Amino acid sequence: MSRWLVEQLHDDFQLGLKADKVHYDSETEHQRLVVFENRTFGRVLTLDNVVQTTEKDEFIYHEMLAHLPILAHGAARKVLIIGGGDGGMLEEVLKHRGVEKVTQVEIDAGVIDFSKQYLASICKDAYDDPRLDLVIADGVDFVASCAERYDVAIVDSTDPIGPGEVLFTDTFYGKAKNCLAPGGILVTQNGVPFLQGDELTNTMRAFRALFADAACYLATVPTYAGGPMAFGWGTDDPAKRQMSLEVLEQRFREAGIATRYYNPAVHQAAFALPTYIAEMVG
Incomplete structure (x- = not known):
């Protein structure tokens, strides 16, 4: 019933x-x-x-949090994913042939085990890819002692309650930045600004103190109700957010990736913010 x-x-x-x-x-x-x-x-x-x-709307969230920073970077070889136990983010990142290694840090092994069984349409065979380095650990602990440097770091966290709460702190963001290689990009999920404005405001405050270029971009995911969803963006290379449409289109063609939401025009437009969100960003 x-x-x-x-x-x-x-x-x-x-x-x-x-x-x-x-x-x-x-x-x-x-x-x-x-x-x-x-x-x-x-x-x-x-x-x-x-x-x-x-199953039906995951492509929006995962495509925008994976393909946008990777294509903006243009030469990402190593990618770090914090969270994302359902495997959808990993599956999108691994579509990039130029990516040589993906380290995924997930606090709950149980999420991965049942995702492979119950959400195979989302993760597909991503967890069998030899490029994956799977680490079962707290993301906060991992970034605090991270020795490797990554071209792109993606924080695919839950909302800032329970286990995900610590992934929205200034301390975590600072340690995550230390995991980036020169010119690296950090992206985060920051909820629905209309209902979770403090989440975005606090992240942007931290990013402005950490990065030469701090911004956010948007996508609309039906089951994340209440308006468009925000993603945080931080890098010390401002040029990576200013890529021309022609460059993005060339990179997208060369990547050979089929997408249902992301495209180079959406990539550029996603950084255009409604006034109420721009005021939160400051």
């Missing part, structure tokens, strides 16, 4: 999704994992009753 699962991430706003069938419902050491079927969105993953990803 179907039932409604209600996300109560926000005090004054709820998101309800009909669960036609529950495939998985279990507590791990860190959080409660649920995978259920929804007629519109396919399989839906929630952590502690908060929607993380769905």
Whole structure:
């Protein structure tokens, strides 16, 4: 029998999704994992009753947080992913043939194990790729002692509650920057500004203190309700955000990647901010 699962991430706003069938419902050491079927969105993953990803709209979030910084960089060989246990981010990053190594740091091995079983349409065979260096650890601890340097670092975190809370601190961002090679790019998920404005404001304050070029860009993901979602951007090479459309188009063609949301024109336009979000960024 179907039932409604209600996300109560926000005090004054709820998101309800009909669960036609529950495939998985279990507590791990860190959080409660649920995978259920929804007629519109396919399989839906929630952590502690908060929607993380769905089969039908995951491509928007993962494409914009993976392809945009990699193509902006232009020569990314090593990529760091913090979080992203569903494997969608890893799968998108590995589409880039020029990427030689991806280190993924996930705090909860249980998320990866059940994603391979229940969300195979999202992660596909990414966890079998020989370029993957999978580390089961707290992302905060990893960046604090990181010896390698990465061209792109992607923070694919949950919302700033529970295990994901520490991934939104100034200390974490500073340590993450230290993991970057010269000219490297750090990108983060920063929630829906209309409902989570402090999240974006605090991240941008930290990024402005850390990077020569600090900004954010947007994408609209249907199940992250409440308006467009923001992604933080930080690098010490301002030219990487100013790439011409022609250069981006050439890199996109050479990458040979099929996408459903990302394209070079969207890449450039994503940095154009509505006034209310621009005021949060400062």
